[in-house]
Amino acid sequence: MGRGDLTDAEWERLQPFLPVGNGRCGRWRDHRQVIDGILHRVRTGVQWRDLPERFGPWKTVYERHRLWSADGTWEHLLHQVQAAADAAGGDRLGHLGGFHDRARASARGRRPHHPAAGSCAKGGRSGGTPGRNTVAESVRPPGGGGARGEGLGRSRGGLTSKLHLSVDGRCRPLSLIVTGGQRADCTQFQAVLDRIRVPRIGLGRPRKKPDSLAADKAYSNGPCREYLRRRGIRHTIPEKSDSRAARLRKGSRGGRPPAFDEERHKKRNTVERAINKLKQSRAVATRYDKRGYVYLGTATVAALGIWLRT
Structure with a gap:
């Protein structure tokens, strides 16, 4: 077994939820061998063609990853592992954050290299303004061209993507x-909170919200706080200085200051530590995938590995 491959215990946790029967082109190749190949690529960022021979044909490994990214298999596996942890008494506190990841650049760092940015170069102008995509477009299956829907946009760092995530207390x-x-x-x-869905083992509705939530000042605005109150989610979000000044200028019409638990907010670095764990996977830290839904599948595989090994 190579470093980073599934252990017997991890394989036993995944095996019951894997697709069974025939694949689109005949009988499935051994799932464990293919998943080990996908984990190797996500961890090292190696090109698909350069996968070691012990994982089988590289095209089989790539096609399995692409298919499971499109049909939601990776997300389903992540939900099932989360359900097992929740049934065992997992941490139900939530944290939000996000980080940029540079689309793979050429040697001179001037123009984006084709593996990640080819869809933008192919139809960026005809497909719409790069980055002006909705959540539905960012996770849609194959179809359409251009940067629209591929999770690519212009920022100070050049052509980049951004991964938004919520994490638990671990x-x-x-x-x-x-x-x-x-x-x-x-x-x-x-959108990030609405995508939380932890199934229950046995009867019962899936868990769709954390018991409480901590976030930084990037989420300190009226719509975010109103959304949390409407869903009954206890939260700790510091108030921005300009918002506090505007509230004080209004006097009694400004209302009460938002509740803030300083001790609870000290654990806010949980999301930064989770981002560091994700970035240990080179294919997540630097985006090599051209299509947005494939890159989301790559990030989901990295998250699945964190759940299996934490």
């Missing part, structure tokens, strides 16, 4: 969304 990702790099964190606040 630095394990709960939900993931890919957008263009210029997207502000607060614009994806509701």
Whole structure:
């Protein structure tokens, strides 16, 4: 067994939820061998063609990853592992954040290299303004061209993507969304929380919200706080200085200051530690995938590995 391959215990946790029967082109190749190949590529960022021979044909490994990214298999596996942890009494506290990842650049660093940015170069202008994509477009299956829907956008760092995520108190990702790099964190606040879905073992509805939530000042605005109050989610978000000044100027009409638990907010670095764990996977830290839904699948595989090994 190579470093980074599934252990017997991890394989036993995944095996019951894997697709069974025939694949689109005949009988499935051994799932464990293929998943080990996908984990190797996500961890090292190696090109698909350069995968070691012990993982089988590289094209089989790539096609399995692409197919499971499109049909939601990776997300389903992540939900099932989360359900097992929740049944065992997992941490139900939530944290939100996001980070940029540079689309793979050429040697001189001037123009984006084709593996990640080819869709933008092919139809960026005809397909719409790069990065102006909705959440639905950022995770849609194959179809359409250009940067629109591929999670690529212009920012100060050049052509970048941004991964928005929520994590639990043990630095394990709960939900993931890919957008263009210029997207502000607060614009994806509701979308990230709406994608939390932890099934229950046995009867009962899936868990769709954390018991409480901590976030930084990027999410300190009226719509975010109103959304949390409407869903009954206790939260700790510091108030921005300009918002506090505006409230004080209004006097009694400004209302009460938002509740803030300083001790609870000290654990806010949980999301930064989770981001560091994700960035240990080179294919997540630097985006090599051209299509947005494939890159989201790559990030989901990295998150699945964190859940299996934490």
